[in-house]
Amino acid sequence: MFELRYLPNVVTLKLDSDKCIGCGMCAEVCPHAVFTLENKRARIADRDACMECGACAKNCIAGAVSVKSGVGCAAAVIRGIVGGGEPTCGCSSTPAN
Amino acid sequence: MKQTTAKESVGRPPEGQQPEPPLEDKPTCGCGQSPSKTKAAVHNDAPRIEGVIRTEAGTVPRVKTELDLIDHLGAWRARWGIRRMSYSVQPGLYAVGNPTPQSLVLVSANYKLSFDRLRSNLSGRDAWIMALDTKGINVWCAAGKGTFGTDEIVHRLETVGLKDTVSHRKLVLPQLAAPGVSAHEVKRRTGFSVVYGPVRAEDLPAFLDAGMRATAETRLIRFTLYDRLVLIPVELTNWLLYVAIIAAAMFILSGVGPGIFSFGRVVDAGPLTVSLFLGAFLTGTVAVPILLPYLPGRSFSLKGASAGLLFVSAMQLYAWQHGGLFDGRLSVAAWFLLAPAVASFVGMNFTGSSTYTSLSGVLREMRVAVPIQTVCAVLGLGLWLVGRFI
Ligand code: SF4
Ligand code: SF4
Numbered sequence: 043m044f045e046l047r048y049l050p051n052v053v054t055l056k057l058d059s060d061k062c063i064g065c066g067m068c069a070e071v072c073p074h075a076v077f078t079l080e081n082k083r084a085r086i087a088d089r090d091a092c093m094e095c096g097a098c099a100k101n102c103i104a105g106a107v108s109v110k111s112g113v114g115c116a117a118a119v120i121r122g123i124v125g126g127g128e129p130t131c132g133c134s135s136t137p138a139n
Numbered sequence: 140m141k142q143t144t145a146k147e148s149v150g151r152p153p154e155g156q157q158p159e160p161p162l163e164d165k166p167t168c169g170c171g172q173s174p175s176k177t178k179a180a181v182h183n184d185a186p187r188i189e190g191v192i193r194t195e196a197g198t199v200p201r202v203k204t205e206l207d208l209i210d211h212l213g214a215w216r217a218r219w220g221i222r223r224m225s226y227s228v229q230p231g232l233y234a235v236g237n238p239t240p241q242s243l244v245l246v247s248a249n250y251k252l253s254f255d256r257l258r259s260n261l262s263g264r265d266a267w268i269m270a271l272d273t274k275g276i277n278v279w280c281a282a283g284k285g286t287f288g289t290d291e292i293v294h295r296l297e298t299v300g301l302k303d304t305v306s307h308r309k310l311v312l313p314q315l316a317a318p319g320v321s322a323h324e325v326k327r328r329t330g331f332s333v334v335y336g337p338v339r340a341e342d343l344p345a346f347l348d349a350g351m352r353a354t355a356e357t358r359l360i361r362f363t364l365y366d367r368l369v370l371i372p373v374e375l376t377n378w379l380l381y382v383a384i385i386a387a388a389m390f391i392l393s394g395v396g397p398g399i400f401s402f403g404r405v406v407d408a409g410p411l412t413v414s415l416f417l418g419a420f421l422t423g424t425v426a427v428p429i430l431l432p433y434l435p436g437r438s439f440s441l442k443g444a445s446a447g448l449l450f451v452s453a454m455q456l457y458a459w460q461h462g463g464l465f466d467g468r469l470s471v472a473a474w475f476l477l478a479p480a481v482a483s484f485v486g487m488n489f490t491g492s493s494t495y496t497s498l499s500g501v502l503r504e505m506r507v508a509v510p511i512q513t514v515c516a517v518l519g520l521g522l523w524l525v526g527r528f529i
Contacts, residue, residue, distance in 0.1 A: 044432035046362055046493075049500040070353075071317035073338055073360035074495065094497040095283070097317035111318065112498030113283050115491030116439070116505055119498075 053092040054110040059083055061106035068098035068107055192234040196300030201234040204262035210255050217252055218369055220376035226251045227275030232299040233258075236265035240306040243347070245336075246292065246316070248273040248281050256340040257313075264347070267305065271295050282319030289324045296329050311351070314338045314358060362494045367428040370492045374424045378485065382420055386413045396527040404527075408466060415454065415464075419478035422450040423485025428492075439496070440508030443486020447479035454478075469526030476519030480512045487512075 055076070064082035069075075074091040077084050077098065084106070096111025187207065191198040206214075217226045227249045235258055244267045247257045254270055261268075271291045273281035281287035292310070296302070312320060314335045322333035337346050337357035346353050393412045394405035426446050427434065434442035451474050458464035458471075465471045487508055490496040 046432055046495055047437060048496050049437050049503060052499040052503050053497050054499055067322065070358065071314060071335055073314065073358065075355070075359060091495070092497060093495050094499060095318040097282075097314075100319070100321045101317055101323070103323040110499070113491070114493070114496035114498045114501040116487045116501055117491050119501060119505055 047090065048093070048114075050090045053089060053094055054108075055086065055089060055092045055094070055098075056108045057084060057086050058106045058108075059085075061104045063104045063106075065103060067101045067103070071097040071101050073097070192238065194240075194304045196232075196303040199232050199234045199267070199304070201236075202258050202268070204235060204258050204260075204264075206255055206259050210251075214252055214255065218372050220373040228254050228270055230270050230272035230295065232301070232304065233268040233270065234266075235261045235268060236263070238265040238267050240304065242266050242305065243311055244269055244301065244305060244309070245311045245343075246271060247313075248276065248278045248287055248316075250275050250277045250281075253277050253313075253340075257343070260340045260343045267301075269295060269299060269301065269310075278313050279315040279318075282316045285319050287316050288319040289321050289328070292320065292325055293328050296331065301331075308332060309334060311336050313340070314353070315360070360494045362431075364429065366494070367431060370489075371425055371428055374428070374489065374492065378420070378424060382417070386416055389413060389416050392524070393527075395524060408527075411464065415474055415478070416481070418450055418454070419447055419481040420485060422446045422478070423482035423489075426450070427482065427486040427489055431489075431493075438487075438500075438504035438508065439490050439493070440483045440487040440504055440512070443489075444479040444483035446486065447482025448475075450482065451475050451478040467526050467529055469522050469529060473519045473521075473523035473526055476515045477523065480515035480519060483508060484512050484516075 057077075062084050064079065064084065066079050066084070068084050069077040069079055072092075073095070074088070074093060076086060076088050076092045078087040079085070092109070093114060094109055094111050096109055099107040099109050099111065187203055187209075188200040189203055190201050192201055193199075213226060228251050230249045242265045245257060245261070246269050247254050249270045249272055254268070257268060271281075271287055272295070273286045273291070276284070276286060278287055308331045310325070310331050311334050315338055317335055320333065322335070326332050334351055335353075336343055336351075337353045338360050339357065342353070342357040346357065389412050390409040391405065393408040394400045394402060396404050423443050423446065427439070427443050430446065431442065435445050436442055454464055454474070455471060465474060487505070490501050490504075
């Protein structure tokens with residue numbers, strides 16, 4: 043009920059099923075269980091859970107996944123606007139590892 | 140390959156490695172200083188070395204799997220953001236237990252917290268740890284920046300001579316490194332295949348015992364109350380300077396009123412003004428992370444605004460009963476605009492620490508929230524100043 047979900051219908055994640063060879067790598071690296079494997083093909087099961095980390099696209103050998111990856115960090119966006127250029131983030135404060 | 144363990148040699152960095160020059164300073168990082176501002180070459184936080192392992196490729200220092208007091212103190216210090224960016228270990232190869240050429244190779248960032256978490260979950264095992272040069276940044280952030288990336292793995296493999304040290308061709312990486320690493324690229328360029336371990340190092344023993352298979356649960360990144368709590372100190376540290384400047388300005392502005400300015404009024408109203416501002420700030424930095432799942436809305440700016448509204452309503456309730464908190468009706472109205480604006484802005488910045496916000500989402504929420512926050516802050520400040528003359 044009190045699940046942490048971010049804004050719906052915004053992410054840039056795309057899957058080209060025709061290119062997919064069903065290796066399952068995208069599902070393995072995704073920390074939000076966005077992909078499932080059905081009939082030896084990847085399927086986006088929970089698009090809105092995607093945080094655009096880019097792990098799936100980077101590890102898809104078939105180039106079937108694309109996502110405009112970046113760090114969802116407001117401070118970085120502000121700095122990007124103030125200093126010019128892409129919003130990037132040093133974010134040395136995330137909890138896991 | 141023959142190996143001997145020599146206990147006499149202590150604390151030597153892995154052979155064949157020079158400290159690398161710090162990266163160019165780029166004004167990019169949103170959360171904390173850029174690592175290059177601190178001396179990146181200082182690795183005085185190295186874990187206690189207990190002897191060395193001799194291999195075909197040279198000697199490899201052996202690290203303990205128990206964390207000692209110094210490690211725990213260092214972790215605490217890093218949590219508060221004190222010298223956080225120089226909390227690193229020397230990149231290179233390390234041994235745990237008595238590894239052989241058949242033993243596993245686990246890849247780590249050279250942020251000491253990441254490294255410590257890894258080694259402390261390897262007790263009773265024989266393994267190699269290859270610490271990459273991630274400029275002292277943790278796995279997830281370094282992967283996002285690309286310093287925990289394919290190139291660095293390829294480079295580090297060669298520098299430490301891993302091909303001569305181990306007979307197999309397999310690397311175990313933390314799953315959170317995947318945004319920076321392309322497993323098939325590593326395989327193509329080095330012959331080493333990449334296996335992604337679980338998200339958390341705590342789940343590593345179970346993963347290894349299960350024949351390197353991660354359960355679905357251990358593949359998920361969480362954002363528990365504890366995860367959020369440990370982020371609060373560093374959030375506070377990051378804001379410190381801005382908050383001090385604004386608090387000082389508001390303290391002085393408290394003296395504004397009929398007759399333009401009076402020091403008596405500063406003394407009278409200053410502390411209260413600063414307290415209300417700090418209250419709103421702490422609502423954004425402390426209450427928002429703690430109450431995150433329970434605050435309404437999905438966008439962090441909305442969650443922050445509601446928390447700020449809650450805070451100022453509580454203050455108003457208190458003022459009704461005891462009086463004295465706000466000077467006049469305009470001041471009440473002013474704080475009903477200011478507190479939500481401050482908490483909303485600060486809360487919005489917590490997106491940078493969260494483990495589930497996408498850049499597209501942050502951009503969308505900022506497009507709406509920042510103009511509203513600005514209007515509320517300007518209007519609130521105006522009302523507050525005008526209110527001082529009435
Ligand atoms: S990683 Fe690519 S090829 Fe493999 S299952 Fe996913 S989409 Fe298909
Ligand atoms: S970008 Fe990250 S969160 Fe989104 S689907 Fe890919 S791996 Fe999952």
